[in-house]
Amino acid sequence: MAGISIAGVSKGYGPQHARMMALQHLDLEIADNQFVTLLGPSGCGKTTTLRLIAGYVTPDTGSIDVGGRQLSSPARVISPEARGMGMVFQNYAVWPHKTVYENVAFGLKLRKLAGVQLRNKVEEALQLVNLGGLEARFPNELSGGQQQRVALARSLVVEPDILLLDEPLSNLDAKLRERMRSELKQLQRRTGITFIYVTHDQAEALALSDQIAVMHGGRLQQYGSPFEVYTQPANRIVADFMGLVNFVPGQIASLEGRQAKVSTEIGQDIAVPVAAGLEEGAAVDIAIRPENITLAAAADAANRARIRERVFLGNICEYTVALPGGALLRVQTHPLQQFAEGDAVVVSIDPGQCSVFSSEPVAEAKAVA
Helix, strand or coil: CCCCCEEEEEEECCCCHHHHEEEEEEEEEEEECCCEEECCCCCCCCCHHHHHHHCCCCEEEEEEEEEEEECCCCCCCCCHCCCEEEECCCCCCCCCCHHHHHHHHHHHHHHHCCCHHHHHHHHHHHHHHHCCCCCCCCCHHHHHHHHHHHHHHHHHCCCCCCCEECCCCCCCCHHHHHHHHHHHHHHHHCCEEEEEEEEEEEEHHHHHCEEEEEEEECCEEEEEHHHHHCCCCCCHHHHHCCCCCEEEEEEEEEECCCCEEECCCCCCCEEEEEECCCCCCCCEEEEHHHHHHEEECCCCCCCEEEEECCCCCCCEEEEEECCCCCCCCEEEEEECCCCCCEEEEEECCCCHHHHEECCCCCCCHHHCC
16 A cells, blocks of 8 residues: 555546636645545535546646656646555445345456456455345345445445545435444554545544545635544635635734734734734734633623624524624633623633734636546
8 A cells, every 4th residue: 555646636627728626736635544635615626636646537737646657747648547545435336236245246246356366355344344144135134324334335346446426425314324434434544554545524624534625616715634623724715615614804013023913803912923914004804713712791781792682502602792893702601601692701712722814805807626
């Protein structure tokens, strides 16, 4: 097994004079034995990236290497079947007229395996995905989760070095999707295979991944661990996409090196590091997650934030808080901390959990899937 190196890869569709860029100058290093997720909204380039790795698409520029062996370039693309990779599709793609055993054995038969060796490999793959005893069933006799495991077993039985998964859980209900997340993670750990997973679901990416590649507009925005991309977003796009976030308007009141004090309508000057290029007096937005804001009852009600709305969600309470200047914050607290709608509250922000970005709007690049 070996790592994947993607260097300067671009891909567009359509005529040259009106080309829609699906992917622009992607550089990505994926280590061996990792669960890596390509995450982003529709049209960000994640599926195109997966298809490029699989060999279904030819890059316009750049190259894709696995273990030092070049698999893709504009001049030459190694065919998908010669790459040592498996792929699991969103719609499972199991054959309805074949049994579970026949579905899983199909790839091995193409490789001319037969007899005891074929049966042993199929049985091992079915045990790996917890489908032992269901060999004789047809897909219409299985649940959605079981059909998904058949697709996984069919890909794993040929012993790929890399497994590519294109939103494989999107057709499952919420509880089954959560259970399959856990099974996928355990499966990757047991097999040691590199998993490349495509999804638009942030919770899925956070739960499954060793590394997340956040994509937007055909470009890689950030590549890091789930903790890094959630708590230390590289830019406003990542901060906004990775779960709930508040953008609190502010202005840089003072600046020493890259350490700034930012005044906000919360009434709290926030000391935070800022990016190069931001100067004293600049308008900024402070990004802060709802769970990193604290509320306390106000001793006096004058010029205070107020609870606009309260929603009880079982494990948390979520509040919409109106600041004195009119801006709204979403705040999540322990369910035992109770405030009523209309209560005056003091809002506090932990500077260590903040990110600061220029308040100028971000221009969005056009891209296709």
